[in-house]
Amino acid sequence: MVIWSHPVKADLRSIHDYIAKNSPFYAKKVVQDIREKTDILNTPPKIGNKVAELNDETIRELSKYSYRILYEISSQKIEILAIVHKRKDFKADN
Numbered sequence: 001m002v003i004w005s006h007p008v009k010a011d012l013r014s015i016h017d018y019i020a021k022n023s024p025f026y027a028k029k030v031v032q033d034i035r036e037k038t039d040i041l042n043t044p045p046k047i048g049n050k051v052a053e054l055n056d057e058t059i060r061e062l063s064k065y066s067y068r069i070l071y072e073i074s075s076q077k078i079e080i081l082a083i084v085h086k087r088k089d090f091k092a093d094n
Contacts, residue, residue: 002041002071003079011083015067030065037064038071038080045073 004012012031020027040047041062048060051070059081062069070081 001077002038003077004038005079005081008080008082015083034064034067034069034083037062038069041071041078045071045078 012034015034016027016031018027019030046060048062048069048071050057051059051061058073060071060073062071063086066086068082068084068086070084072079072081
């Protein structure tokens with residue numbers, strides 16, 4: 001089961017709102033495509049790459065457009081941890 005936390009949902013809304021300033025159509029499409037990308041996590045969840053900055057087998061990422069979708073695999077769930085723009089210095093936030 002894929003779980004989206006409230007902060008990650010808020011991040012997704014922020015992405016939508018930012019893109020919608022120029023194109024409401026593409027804002028909706030990007031958000032929809034990011035959500036759909038995570039559907040593949042139900043089986044097998046290790047389909048994504050390990051997050052190089054963390055070197056942890058349980059934290060992995062998928063890529064869609066210019067975003068990294070970070071998620072954690074546990075025995076009972078897959079939790080989306082963050083959606084981060086690829087240009088962001090992720091390591092600086094750790």
